[in-house]
Amino acid sequence: MGLGALGLPQLVSTRVLGADGSPGASERLNLAHIGMGGMGGGHLGYMLARQSRGDLNVVALCDVDDNRLASALKSAGGKPTPYRDYRYVLERKDVDAVVIATPDHWHACQTVHACQSGKHVYVEKPACCTIEEGKAMVRAATGNRRIVQVGSQGRSQREAFLAHQYIANGMIGKVRKVTCWHYASPSDDHPVPDCEPPPELDWDLWLGPLPWRAYNPRYCPGSFRWMMESGGGQIRDRGAHVMSNALHFMDADHTGPVSIEAKGTLPTKGAWDTAIDMEVTYQFKNPDWTLVWAQPGEPVPYFDRDKVKREGIRESYGAVYHGDRDKLVVWVGDGQVYTELKAVNFKKPPGGVEVPHSPNFDHHQDWFEGIKTGRQTIMNIEAGAATAFLCVLGNLSLILGRKLNWDPVKQEIVGDAEGHRLMSRPQRFPYTL
Amino acid sequence: MKTPTLSTVTAAATLTTSALAADAGSVSELIAKIKSTDDQVRGPAWQSAASYGAPAVKPLAEVMATTDFEVARAAKRGLWKIVRHAGRQGADAERQAVAKELIDLLATTAAPVSRELLWMLSEIGDDSAVEPIAAQLANADVCEDARCALERIPGQAAVAALRKALDTAPEKFKYALANSLRVCGEQVDGYPSQKLVPTKQTSVKAG
Numbered sequence: 001m002g003l004g005a006l007g008l009p010q011l012v013s014t015r016v017l018g019a020d021g022s023p024g025a026s027e028r029l030n031l032a033h034i035g036m037g038g039m040g041g042g043h044l045g046y047m048l049a050r051q052s053r054g055d056l057n058v059v060a061l062c063d064v065d066d067n068r069l070a071s072a073l074k075s076a077g078g079k080p081t082p083y084r085d086y087r088y089v090l091e092r093k094d095v096d097a098v099v100i101a102t103p104d105h106w107h108a109c110q111t112v113h114a115c116q117s118g119k120h121v122y123v124e125k126p127a128c129c130t131i132e133e134g135k136a137m138v139r140a141a142t143g144n145r146r147i148v149q150v151g152s153q154g155r156s157q158r159e160a161f162l163a164h165q166y167i168a169n170g171m172i173g174k175v176r177k178v179t180c181w182h183y184a185s186p187s188d189d190h191p192v193p194d195c196e197p198p199p200e201l202d203w204d205l206w207l208g209p210l211p212w213r214a215y216n217p218r219y220c221p222g223s224f225r226w227m228m229e230s231g232g233g234q235i236r237d238r239g240a241h242v243m244s245n246a247l248h249f250m251d252a253d254h255t256g257p258v259s260i261e262a263k264g265t266l267p268t269k270g271a272w273d274t275a276i277d278m279e280v281t282y283q284f285k286n287p288d289w290t291l292v293w294a295q296p297g298e299p300v301p302y303f304d305r306d307k308v309k310r311e312g313i314r315e316s317y318g319a320v321y322h323g324d325r326d327k328l329v330v331w332v333g334d335g336q337v338y339t340e341l342k343a344v345n346f347k348k349p350p351g352g353v354e355v356p357h358s359p360n361f362d363h364h365q366d367w368f369e370g371i372k373t374g375r376q377t378i379m380n381i382e383a384g385a386a387t388a389f390l391c392v393l394g395n396l397s398l399i400l401g402r403k404l405n406w407d408p409v410k411q412e413i414v415g416d417a418e419g420h421r422l423m424s425r426p427q428r429f430p431y432t433l
Numbered sequence: 434m435k436t437p438t439l440s441t442v443t444a445a446a447t448l449t450t451s452a453l454a455a456d457a458g459s460v461s462e463l464i465a466k467i468k469s470t471d472d473q474v475r476g477p478a479w480q481s482a483a484s485y486g487a488p489a490v491k492p493l494a495e496v497m498a499t500t501d502f503e504v505a506r507a508a509k510r511g512l513w514k515i516v517r518h519a520g521r522q523g524a525d526a527e528r529q530a531v532a533k534e535l536i537d538l539l540a541t542t543a544a545p546v547s548r549e550l551l552w553m554l555s556e557i558g559d560d561s562a563v564e565p566i567a568a569q570l571a572n573a574d575v576c577e578d579a580r581c582a583l584e585r586i587p588g589q590a591a592v593a594a595l596r597k598a599l600d601t602a603p604e605k606f607k608y609a610l611a612n613s614l615r616v617c618g619e620q621v622d623g624y625p626s627q628k629l630v631p632t633k634q635t636s637v638k639a640g
Contacts, residue, residue: 069637078640087631113629193502205633211552211578214545268476269503273510400517401483418520418556426555426581426616429609430627 029368032060032095032119034086034110036072037221039124039151040101044072046364047099055368060095062086065221066200084202086110090117097371100124101151103224104231106208108133111148111381112433115140120371122364124151126240126391127384129232131411132424134385134392136433141381147370149377150384152244153363157337159344161357163321163330164249166343168353172323177290178246181297182317184277185226185233188218188270209427218271226272228395229425233274234295236391242319242333244379244387246291249321249330250284253383256408257282257291257390262397264295280394293394300329302338313338396422455485464492467507468499475504479511483518486527490515490534497546509549516553528557536565544574551575555582560590567594576606584613592617599624 033044040063047058058076062083063069073082083089089098090113097120100110108128114121121141127150128134141148154160167175194214197203203215210229218226225231247253260282264275275295282291302308302315315338318331331338348354358366358378370377389411396419397404405414413419427433455463463485466478482489489511496508518524519531535550535558542550551569554562563586569579580598583591592614599610599621611624 064633066635066637069635073637073639081639082635082637084635084637085631085633087629090629091631109628117629191503191506202633211548211581266480268480269472269507271506399513400520401514402521416522418517421556421585421587424585426584426613428577428581429612430630432612432616432626432628 028054029056029371030059030094030096031056032062032080032089032092032098033058033072034062034089034098034100035102035106035124036061036063036065036068037101040099041072041075043099043101043122043364044076048076050364060089060092062089064202064205068221085205087113090114090119095119097121103206103220104129104236105210105224105229108137109209109427109431109433111137112140115144115146115148118144118146120146120367121148122151122367123148123384125244125384126150126232126236126388127381128388129229129236129392130423130425131389131392131413133433134388135411137381138385145374147367147374147377148381148384149363149367149370150379150381150387151363152241152379152384152387153335154241154245154333154337155248155378156358156361156363156366157335158357158361159339160245160248160330160333160337161355161361162346163245163328163337163339163343164355165348165353166328166339166346167249167321167323168251168355169346169348170353171326171343171346172321172328173325174287175250175289175321175323177292177322178250178319179292179297179322180239180242180246180294180317180319181299182234182238182242182293182295183299184295185274186272187267187276188223188226188272191270192217207428208431209425211428216271223272226274228273228399231274232391232395233278235275235278235280235293235394236388238317238333239293239391239394240387242317243291243293243390244383245330245333245337246319246321247383247387247390248378250289252284253386255284255286256386256411257393257406258285258408259283259403259405260390260393260397261403262394264398274395275398278394278398280397282390282394291390293390300331302331303340311336455488457488460485460489460492463489463511464496467493467496467511468504470501470504472503472507475507479507479514481514482511483514485511485515486519487515487530487534490531491538494538494542494546494550497549498543512549513553516557520557529559529561532557532559532562536562539565539569544572547572548575548578551578551582555585558582558586560586560588562586563588563590563594567598570594570598570602570606570610577609580606580609580613584616592619595619 050056051058058080061072061080069082098114100123107123111121111123194216197215262280264278278295280293302313314332321328366377404419407414466474469475493508493512497505499505519528535554566579566582570576583595595614608624611621614621
């Protein structure tokens with residue numbers, strides 16, 4: 001009986017292994033990349049290395065900026081087919097999976113459309129910009145039985161596993177509070193007026209589902225991060241790493257806070273409208289614990305200064321897990337995760353709590369194995385949406401200027417009609433979910 | 434800055450509109466600060482605008498049309514502060530007063546401003562906003578924003594306006610209207626989703 005008959009993802013059901021047991025050229029996973037900016041380039045480099053080992057084929061590259069696309073195509077040896085419009089990629093029957101590394105405001109549409117087109121998805125974090133987008137992504141993945149891995153790769157790192165194992169085995173007692181720290185968001189101190197977009201950029205397609213606005217050089221490429229609509233600031237960028245780990249370690253992917261209260265300092269000028277400093281308090285119930293996102297918060301220096309220099313540890317963000325017996329510090333949280341030696345050196349006792357980890361502590365490999373076996377990945381879309389909801393709700397509380405109450409079962413804002421409307425954002429046609 | 438005459442959260446619903454917000458003098462002072470060329474004056478001014486309420490809506494909308502893009506941006510952000518403050522629970526009278534001011538401006542403001550007003554109404558508008566918003570469906574510059582606003586406003590009035598527009602709108606726009614109706618849970622014959630139809634070709638060539 002094939003995997004398909006079991007109702008599991010059927011990526012290679014009609015394919016056969018080569019004589020040496022490895023996949024032949026026509027049986028390898030056919031992969032397309034959508035979004036060729038900073039993170040997109042990183043993913044492409046990883047996949048090209050795997051392509052060189054015969055694991056997969058990179059068959060298509062897509063970006064709304066022709067210069068970026070041409071550069072990515074060159075780095076891929078000119079062989080993949082280039083596209084501006086991701087929907088051409090989704091039309092291709094030979095594409096098995098897509099890696100989405102576009103600005104945040106595209107993540108939901110492209111993930112939903114890819115799942116509906118039968119593709120598995122690796123999508124950059126944060127998963128979504130609104131609550132309803134996240135719910136739609138979960139529905140699309142489960143309804144189409146596609147494997148969606150969200151790019152909060154901190155969960156897959158070795159020391160994240162060790163920190164998780166230490167906490168899960170009760171070494172710091174019951175955790176009642178997690179406090180994150182992160183450096184502030186930048187401000188646009190040299191604002192410029194709107195103007196015509198550069199000729200290589202398809203501005204309409206870059207905006208996609210967002211409300212129409214004239215182009216401004218401060219909106220993109222990487223600076224989309226500092227626009228509330230498209231990037232959401234540090235809380236939605238690195239919060240989607242640090243708070244992802246918090247939900248994972250607290251076994252809270254399937255729960256959520258009951259209240260969210262934010263305060264922050266907004267820039268006095270410029271295009272960027274995300275908070276410079278910010279503090280958000282999330283209250284969880286049953287079990288009761290508090291999560292605090294703080295920019296800048298109270299940074300904790302990493303204990304080994306030589307290692308900071310040697311390995312380039314980005315200690316300017318992380319989290320402290322406060323148990324009723326002890327505390328544990330986890331630094332960084334994305335492609336880098338570091339924790340204290342007591343957790344690194346901890347030996348799980350016989351019968352101790354097992355916690356999951358990615359194969360070879362490799363986030364992409366976890367995705368591939370999810371595709372192959374149908375099992376949930378470590379940062380599956382439910383977990384990705386749950387993390388993104390924290391980021392989204394923090395920003396909503398900030399812009400509304402009030403505490404929000406959240407029903408974690410129904411996943412909706414309660415007792416605030418305007419807040420409830422802001423759970424979704426109508427999308428510009430035809431770039432709709 | 435003068436302290437504006439404000440409502441409180443608990444009492445807002447029972448107060449008259451005139452008692453809900455800032456007096457003319459304090460609004461003028463707010464506007465003067467928002468027009469400042471110094472962002473250290475302008476910034477704190479728009480950030481403190483939330484409680485100025487309905488009397489500040491039109492003056493701020495006027496400043497939004499100014500050619501100094503930083504001043505216009507400050508006015509826009511100040512107006513958003515007012516809208517979001519007015520949308521809080523228990524402040525229906527204040528919300529309605531602010532929404533009315535936004536509605537009154539819709540027909541007379543240029544697209545960059547009315548586009549913002551439509552999105553503001555998408556957050557705090559009710560049935561009384563539906564007809565004026567629906568009128569903007571015929572305005573090619575902002576029809577998408579008007580459609581989105583109607584999609585977001587709950588209730589049958591907005592749905593009815595979208596359905597009425599589906600009968601009369603230009604053929605190309607009907608696909609967008611049909612999409613909104615489907616988002617609202619309505620069944621629509623024809624005009625299928627265009628979301629997976631590719632349209633944009635790149636000039637970059639493989640090889």
